[in-house]
Structure formats: structure tokens, C-alpha cells
Amino acid sequence: MRRRSLLLAAVPAALVTLAGCGDDKSGTSRASASPSSSVSAAPPPKIVDGPVPAITAGTKFGEKPAVAKGPGDPSKNLAVKTVIAGGGPTVAENDFIRADYLGQIWSTGKVFDNSYDRKRPLVMQLAQGSIIDGWRYALAGRKAGSRVEIAVPPTWGYGTSGNAQAGIKGTDTLVFVIDLIDVFNSKSSAKGRPVAQSGAALPAVGTNTDGAAPKIKVPKADPPRKLVSAYVLEGDGAEVKADQTILCQFEGVVWDSGRTFQQTYGSGRLSQFSLQQMEQVVKGLSQGVTGKKVGSRVLVVVPPDLGYGDTPPSGGAIKKGSTLVFSVDILAAM
Incomplete structure (x- = not known):
């Protein structure tokens, strides 16, 4: 059988997506939901600075955080807070990011996924169709070395269908704490x-x-x-x-x-x-x-x-x- 061409290995940067979760060898977060996109793009959100839940433990960059339940009702807009400001390169649309993250549901505080336990950070492109829009809009303009906390309404998350495997309903606002380790582009x-x-x-x-x-x-x-x-x-x-x-x-x-x-x-x-x-x-x-x-x-x-x-x-x-x-x-x- 003829071997496939190496040309299959390189594709336009705007189309590349790396899988977010990988193998979970630790036994944790088996019903995981990496922030890869499965819904069509929504209009750009209004970005506000809160509310977001308190980080109660693991407050340093690179530490697995613990996050409180959401305080009251979440914003209907995309809430973004830079918890730790980094000094690295600035993230732009279509760049690749390498990041650790924890995601949980606003109303219950239930953690549905985190990369810290896997010890394999997410590598994914900040591009439409590759990652949920909440991440796309929240992380553009942030710098590597930053810890960012975001609250993502369904419109800019998994949409009205949610993610049943991870226990996310179509009405759930999601909370992510994201440690931006590095950024890459062409x-x-x-x-x-x-x-x-x-x-x-x-x-x-x-x-x-x-x-x-x-x-x-x-x-x-x-x-x-x-x-x-x-x-x-x-x-x-x-x-x-x-x-x-x-x-x-x-x-x-x-x-x-x-x-x-x-x-x-x-x-x-x-x-x-x-x-x-x-x-x-x-x-x-x-x-x-x-x-x-x-x-x-x-x-x-x-x-x-x-x-x-x-x-x-x-x-x-x-x-x-x-x-x-x-x-x-x-x-x-x-």
C-alpha cells in the first residue's frame, strides 16, 4: 500500500485543532469537557469584569485552584477577570495557546473538567470553530503568564444543548480559571x-x-x-x-x-x-x-x-x- 503524503501533517493555522483532553490516566474527570467548540459562532459578547466566584485555594499561577460557587445570578454577558497579570507575549486571534484550566458549573460549583490532574496542559487554537467563543473573546489580548477567570453564559459556551456527558445543561453558566502558560503562532x-x-x-x-x-x-x-x-x-x-x-x-x-x-x-x-x-x-x-x-x-x-x-x-x-x-x-x- 502506498504511504500517505507528509502533506497531511501540515494544515493552515486557521484550521488546526488539537484535542483538549487526551487520555485521562489519573482516573479523574472522566466525564470531561475541554473547551473545544461544538456550536456555531455567536455574535461578539459584551465583556464585563464580574461577577466571578472567589478562588479559595490554589491561588498561585500553575496551582490547581479551588473555586467557590457562583455568588447569586451570573451576568448575561461574558465576565472576565485577570487574577494574575503575566508579562509574556500577547495572545491574538488564531494563535495557539498552551494552558492549564479548571472548569465548573456556576450554580453548583461542580467541577466538570481540569487539566491540572492530567499534568498535560491544553494546547488549542484560539480560533472560531476550534474553541468555545467564551475563551476566544476572553483570552484575546491577555498575556502569557496570566491567570484569567471567566464566567461564560451558554451563548458563548456549549449553547442550548449543553454537554450531557459532562453534566452541563443548556442553561448553565460555566466558570473557568485559566493559567496561560505560552502562546504560539506562525x-x-x-x-x-x-x-x-x-x-x-x-x-x-x-x-x-x-x-x-x-x-x-x-x-x-x-x-x-x-x-x-x-x-x-x-x-x-x-x-x-x-x-x-x-x-x-x-x-x-x-x-x-x-x-x-x-x-x-x-x-x-x-x-x-x-x-x-x-x-x-x-x-x-x-x-x-x-x-x-x-x-x-x-x-x-x-x-x-x-x-x-x-x-x-x-x-x-x-x-x-x-x-x-x-x-x-x-x-x-x-
């Missing part, structure tokens, strides 16, 4: 420390961190026969696991010709792919990224038997027996 780069590269036998990859494509210089030599995976910039995040999905910038070139066959840099795109799914497309790329730290730029050289072998995508720069060279900026993983 100008993002890995920010790790440069690592000495391995000499003339392997491609040299640029170490710029300005969001532009790093230069990849392929040597005029025979390619290695085994998979190569090496840091260009080493980040300080957690190591990527084989069951995770990554958000990244990348460029792929063919060793023999030096031709770029695909890249996200400069295209207004980011790429997201499941490493388990990529294992079925370009096995060497999946294996080369697994175990590397989030925040890193990684050189991956994929020999034919771990790439497309004798069945390359038709009509492109990749030929039978091509060795592939990738530069991958691992921006986030979940």
Missing part, C-alpha cells in the same frame, strides 16, 4: 540553547530563533544509512512521548537534491501531528522526535527504509530511495 521558533553540531558528515542547521526558516546545508557526501536525531537547539521542556501529539514548525529537504519538499516557516502555518499516526507515514520522523525535549530544534535524517522507500508521494521532490532531512522546532506537546 512566527514562533524553538528557543533552546545551541548545541555543537556533529561535523561535515551531517547537514548543518541554522540556529536563528526569529521565526524564519533555518538554513539547512546538506553536505556533498553519501547520506547515513541509519536514522540520525540530534539537537540543534536544546530546550528545557519535558521529553516528548511516543503517544503524544506535537505542535511544531518544520522544514523537510531531500538529501540528494537539497530541494525543500515542505515547510511551515514563512507559510502562515503551524503543523500538528500525532507521533503514533506519523509512525505509519514517515516512521523515522516519529522516532527522531520521540524522546526530544519540548522547546528544541531537532535535526532528523531519515533513511529510505524509515521514510518513503520505493513508494514516494507522486509528483514531488521525493524520489525512490530518497533520504530525507528535517529540521523540527517542537513548540508544544500533549
Whole structure:
């Protein structure tokens, strides 16, 4: 069977959505409801500064909060309060955010979901159709490093149908406490420390961190026969696991010709792919990224038997027996 083209891995940033909940290995929040959108967009809300319930414990950024029940009746508008003001980049429409959050029902205080127990923050795009409008409108203009509390009426939440699996009725106002950890867009780069590269036998990859494509210089030599995976910039995040999905910038070139066959840099795109799914497309790329730290730029050289072998995508720069060279900026993983 012909392997699928890598082109399936990169899509326009305005269309990418990463799943919010993932596997719940802790046994908590099994009936969860990540803030992914399942209803059509409503007109923009009026944003007010309250009321919102009190945070009674876990008051520091990154701590799992405890939140009181809503005080009386909620606003019919979108209530937004910056509890802790961060100093990082400002979030804009269509950016990706990485955030921890807790969500509960205003009237009962029942927690229907939280990412803190899973220890895998949400990675999702702040775009219409990807995330509930309450998050879209509340977080645009906030800065990374901020804790934001919001009260979302049904119109800008899950609509009149609610979310039965999570016990949310169509009349429920929802309360979220959101710790905005980071923000990414098509100008993002890995920010790790440069690592000495391995000499003339392997491609040299640029170490710029300005969001532009790093230069990849392929040597005029025979390619290695085994998979190569090496840091260009080493980040300080957690190591990527084989069951995770990554958000990244990348460029792929063919060793023999030096031709770029695909890249996200400069295209207004980011790429997201499941490493388990990529294992079925370009096995060497999946294996080369697994175990590397989030925040890193990684050189991956994929020999034919771990790439497309004798069945390359038709009509492109990749030929039978091509060795592939990738530069991958691992921006986030979940």
C-alpha cells in the first residue's frame, strides 16, 4: 500500500485543532469537557469584569485552584477577570495557546473538567470553530503568564444543548480559571540553547530563533544509512512521548537534491501531528522526535527504509530511495 503524503501533517493555522483532553490516566474527570467548540459562532459578547466566584485555594499561577460557587445570578454577558497579570507575549486571534484550566458549573460549583490532574496542559487554537467563543473573546489580548477567570453564559459556551456527558445543561453558566502558560503562532521558533553540531558528515542547521526558516546545508557526501536525531537547539521542556501529539514548525529537504519538499516557516502555518499516526507515514520522523525535549530544534535524517522507500508521494521532490532531512522546532506537546 502506498504511504500517505507528509502533506497531511501540515494544515493552515486557521484550521488546526488539537484535542483538549487526551487520555485521562489519573482516573479523574472522566466525564470531561475541554473547551473545544461544538456550536456555531455567536455574535461578539459584551465583556464585563464580574461577577466571578472567589478562588479559595490554589491561588498561585500553575496551582490547581479551588473555586467557590457562583455568588447569586451570573451576568448575561461574558465576565472576565485577570487574577494574575503575566508579562509574556500577547495572545491574538488564531494563535495557539498552551494552558492549564479548571472548569465548573456556576450554580453548583461542580467541577466538570481540569487539566491540572492530567499534568498535560491544553494546547488549542484560539480560533472560531476550534474553541468555545467564551475563551476566544476572553483570552484575546491577555498575556502569557496570566491567570484569567471567566464566567461564560451558554451563548458563548456549549449553547442550548449543553454537554450531557459532562453534566452541563443548556442553561448553565460555566466558570473557568485559566493559567496561560505560552502562546504560539506562525512566527514562533524553538528557543533552546545551541548545541555543537556533529561535523561535515551531517547537514548543518541554522540556529536563528526569529521565526524564519533555518538554513539547512546538506553536505556533498553519501547520506547515513541509519536514522540520525540530534539537537540543534536544546530546550528545557519535558521529553516528548511516543503517544503524544506535537505542535511544531518544520522544514523537510531531500538529501540528494537539497530541494525543500515542505515547510511551515514563512507559510502562515503551524503543523500538528500525532507521533503514533506519523509512525505509519514517515516512521523515522516519529522516532527522531520521540524522546526530544519540548522547546528544541531537532535535526532528523531519515533513511529510505524509515521514510518513503520505493513508494514516494507522486509528483514531488521525493524520489525512490530518497533520504530525507528535517529540521523540527517542537513548540508544544500533549
